[in-house]
Amino acid sequence: MKKIILLSAAILSFGMLSAQNTENQNIIEVTQLSEGIYRLFVDNRVAVLVQTGPDGALVVDAAYERTGEQLKEAISKLTDKPVKFLINTHLHGDHTGGNAALGKDVHIIAHPSVKDFLSQEQKRGETTLPAAPIHARPDICIEGKTTLSFNVENVEILPLTGGHTRGDLIVYFPSAKVLQVGDLLFAGYFPYVDVSNVGNPMVYLQNVEWILNNYPDDVKFVGGHGPVFNKQQMQEHLNALKETVDVMRNAKTSGMDAEKMKAGRILDKWENFGKFFITEDLWIDTVYPFL
Numbered sequence: 001m002k003k004i005i006l007l008s009a010a011i012l013s014f015g016m017l018s019a020q021n022t023e024n025q026n027i028i029e030v031t032q033l034s035e036g037i038y039r040l041f042v043d044n045r046v047a048v049l050v051q052t053g054p055d056g057a058l059v060v061d062a063a064y065e066r067t068g069e070q071l072k073e074a075i076s077k078l079t080d081k082p083v084k085f086l087i088n089t090h091l092h093g094d095h096t097g098g099n100a101a102l103g104k105d106v107h108i109i110a111h112p113s114v115k116d117f118l119s120q121e122q123k124r125g126e127t128t129l130p131a132a133p134i135h136a137r138p139d140i141c142i143e144g145k146t147t148l149s150f151n152v153e154n155v156e157i158l159p160l161t162g163g164h165t166r167g168d169l170i171v172y173f174p175s176a177k178v179l180q181v182g183d184l185l186f187a188g189y190f191p192y193v194d195v196s197n198v199g200n201p202m203v204y205l206q207n208v209e210w211i212l213n214n215y216p217d218d219v220k221f222v223g224g225h226g227p228v229f230n231k232q233q234m235q236e237h238l239n240a241l242k243e244t245v246d247v248m249r250n251a252k253t254s255g256m257d258a259e260k261m262k263a264g265r266i267l268d269k270w271e272n273f274g275k276f277f278i279t280e281d282l283w284i285d286t287v288y289p290f291l
């Protein structure tokens with residue numbers, strides 16, 4: 001308990017802490033969002049949420065396989081209790097890769113598509129990656145809204161599928177007013193939409209709009225990538241993405257195909273949105289078939 005208080009004090013004083021592995025320079029930046037709720041930003045790329053309290057730790061997303069051990073170590077600095085639950089927001093490796101490292105006694109909650117995906121070999125070009133070990137696959141699969149009472153909080157887990165992937169979940173901590181939306185938020189960037197896993201950019205934007213209409217004004221939105229957003233920032237982000245779709249739709253109506261849109265830099269106003277990994281051109285390729 002003493003350890004937690006000391007750490008909290010340090011975070012409040014300095015805003016964030018860094019746990020650095022000197023071997024491969026992966027950094028985990030820890031920010032306290034609320035009493036007992038921490039955002040761990042792994043390798044300056046992907047967010048993990050950790051809720052700590054008398055029941056143990058609940059973790060949302062596990063980042064990469066290569067950072068699994070460091071994530072486990074960073075969590076152990078926040079609480080001396082074990083991780084009891086891990087929720088995967090969706091199937092991608094930057095959110096599930098660390099599942100195995102968090103241990104064999106952790107219940108993993110996810111949409112059934114995550115279990116299906118992790119239970120199969122994955123082809124990456126010429127390479128075939130093995131299926132995840134059994135203990136790294138979800139053992140609790142949910143397809144409807146589920147409430148988990150843990151650490152004196154009724155944690156709400158809600159499937160909002162078909163936007164980023166076929167099995168996206170969002171996780172809400174109502175007392176803390178923290179909402180983890182997974183990759184339904186690439187804060188400040190064009191989002192990746194995994195069309196090969198039944199993602200759809202139009203459903204994606206509808207789901208973000210649904211989120212904005214269904215949570216209080218003072219909620220903190222934690223996305224899979226990019227900084228934490230408040231509701232106004234989330235709304236402005238959605239408005240911008242919708243505007244890009246309108247620009248592409250108008251261009252298509254006036255006879256432009258995707259190649260002409262790219263050559264004409266019709267999204268150059270949103271140049272900064274292309275600085276993560278979905279560039280202006282990739283966003284056009286994602287949206288164009290759905291216009």
Ligand SMILES: [Zn+2]
Pocket residue numbers: 090092164183224
């Ligand atoms: Zn993803």
Ligand SMILES: [Zn+2]
Pocket residue numbers: 046092094095183224225
């Ligand atoms: Zn991601």
